[in-house]
Amino acid sequence: MSGPKLNLRVRSIEPLSPLLKRFELEMADGGEVPPFGPGAHLRFNLQGDHQRWKNAYSLVTPPTERRRYAVIVRRVEHSRGGSAFMHETVKPGQILEASVPANLFPVSQIARKHLLISGGIGITPFLSYLAAFKSKAAGYELHHFCRAKEAEIFGHLLRDHESSRIHIHAGTEFNLSSVLSSQPLGTHLYTCGPEGLMDLVLDTARTHGWPASKLHSESFGSAHMGGAPFIAILKRSGAEIAVREDQTLLEAIEEAGFEPTNLCRGGACGECLTRVLEGEPEHRDHYLDEGERASNCSIMICVSRAKTNRIVLDL
Numbered sequence: 011m012s013g014p015k016l017n018l019r020v021r022s023i024e025p026l027s028p029l030l031k032r033f034e035l036e037m038a039d040g041g042e043v044p045p046f047g048p049g050a051h052l053r054f055n056l057q058g059d060h061q062r063w064k065n066a067y068s069l070v071t072p073p074t075e076r077r078r079y080a081v082i083v084r085r086v087e088h089s090r091g092g093s094a095f096m097h098e099t100v101k102p103g104q105i106l107e108a109s110v111p112a113n114l115f116p117v118s119q120i121a122r123k124h125l126l127i128s129g130g131i132g133i134t135p136f137l138s139y140l141a142a143f144k145s146k147a148a149g150y151e152l153h154h155f156c157r158a159k160e161a162e163i164f165g166h167l168l169r170d171h172e173s174s175r176i177h178i179h180a181g182t183e184f185n186l187s188s189v190l191s192s193q194p195l196g197t198h199l200y201t202c203g204p205e206g207l208m209d210l211v212l213d214t215a216r217t218h219g220w221p222a223s224k225l226h227s228e229s230f231g232s233a234h235m236g237g238a239p240f241i242a243i244l245k246r247s248g249a250e251i252a253v254r255e256d257q258t259l260l261e262a263i264e265e266a267g268f269e270p271t272n273l274c275r276g277g278a279c280g281e282c283l284t285r286v287l288e289g290e291p292e293h294r295d296h297y298l299d300e301g302e303r304a305s306n307c308s309i310m311i312c313v314s315r316a317k318t319n320r321i322v323l324d325l
């Protein structure tokens with residue numbers, strides 16, 4: 011993991027449902043946790059017996075809290091194992107290594123109202139938003155989508171906030187167009203959750219004339235990271251790296267001992283942009299525009315792969 015690291019002791023683990031666990035963490039040295047803003051996340055460096063994962067989880071504690079952090083982890087079936095490791099192997103008292111908080115999903119400081127739309131575990135960044143809105147008496151409206159059997163759990167997580175502003179949709183009817191078209195001027199829209207939900211929300215907002223400057227979304231990527239194996243050649247060192255079907259290009263490069271710059275590891279921030287010298291990328295990011303993708307001159311190594319058996323990178 012590049013950048014400053016934190017050693018965090020697991021203070022407690024609370025099962026919220028068979029698939030959701032809440033982890034409370036404190037500094038291993040007993041000090042205060044570094045400050046963070048609403049929407050920030052921690053990236054954990056999880057070391058299994060034979061594998062390492064770097065998973066990001068949104069902080070759900072109020073940003074004013076300095077004695078502890080908390081994250082909620084959904085155990086993702088068919089994932090590459092990081093969430094299963096958190097659920098099954100991590101125990102209270104254990105020390106975990108994490109990055110300092112990073113924030114790719116901050117709250118707009120100029121919004122007059124905040125419209126939040128989330129699905130499933132995508133509620134987590136909004137839990138720190140709501141704590142911040144409460145202390146500033148900011149205007150907001152939250153729509154959360156979940157399965158009927160999880161509605162009570164999410165209701166419990168949101169219990170401390172104004173119920174008139176919070177709408178949990180578990181199979182109930184929802185008119186997205188009507189919600190998007192009836193917002194006051196100056197409203198900013200934030201969405202986090204499954205790709206399908208975020209795409210629908212953002213596409214519908216654009217159709218209703220929302221400018222890009224008022225649209226905010228966050229995705230940490232998902233199980234959609236795997237694909238056919240290929241060889242990556244790092245031009246500067248001459249290293250030849252086999253990228254397995256169950257790992258990302260970035261993970262394979264890190265496993266080989268290199269530390270390329272990265273931040274979101276979800277194809278959104280642009281930090282890992284790398285020049286392609288030979289070979290054809292299979293673009294899976296949300297960062298490059300259409301022209302950049304078509305030119306095949308660059309690749310976001312955190313999520314994208316190669317269409318060709320071999321790709322040469324300017325690294």
Ligand code: FES
Pocket residue numbers: 271272273274275276277278279280281282283295297310311312313
């Ligand atoms: S690390 Fe953010 S786009 Fe790759």
